[in-house]
Amino acid sequence: MQGRSFNPEFKLKIVRAVLSGEKTVIQVCREHNLSESLIHNWKKLYREKGEVAFTTATQSRITPVTTEQQEITALRQRVAxxxxxxxxxxxxxxxxxxxxxxxxxxxxPNGVK
Incomplete structure (x- = not known):
């Protein structure tokens, strides 16, 4: 199961099916050969960020840049x-x-040192 990547539409389809009660996590895992933890992670992301969670702009490869920018901002504030x-x-x-x-x-005396 490792090494596979899934497009945002697939992730949304799976999460919506589970959250709507259409299918259980176990059913989805068996049908698509996915781990339960992966589905739970997708559900968590969806609950926290909505559909935006699965767009390419929010994937992990962009997160370090955001973290780096935050660190730079914090360091600039510290310098100031x-x-x-x-x-x-x-x-x-x-x-x-x-x-x-x-x-x-x-x-x-007399202002003289």
Missing amino acids: ELERLAGQQALEISILKKVSEMLNTSAS
Whole structure:
């Protein structure tokens, strides 16, 4: 059974037959030499995504691109967050240096270090 591929129309026909009660999972498996787990997976996909689940645009070979794009987006957001943090820390350091200089100047007699 491994290595076979099924077109979207076939998958829809099978899932609809099972979900409508026209046939049981076991009947479909015997008629088409399919595994029960395969039918259950198709049913799950159909329930989650509808007919779109079986179109070629949503097959697994495209999923990694989507996952990769999500990772890139997340990494870009992280970089932006770190850049904001670095800028904030640079500003804080600058302010602290100025305050330190003012304190040193006012602490010394006659404003001389």
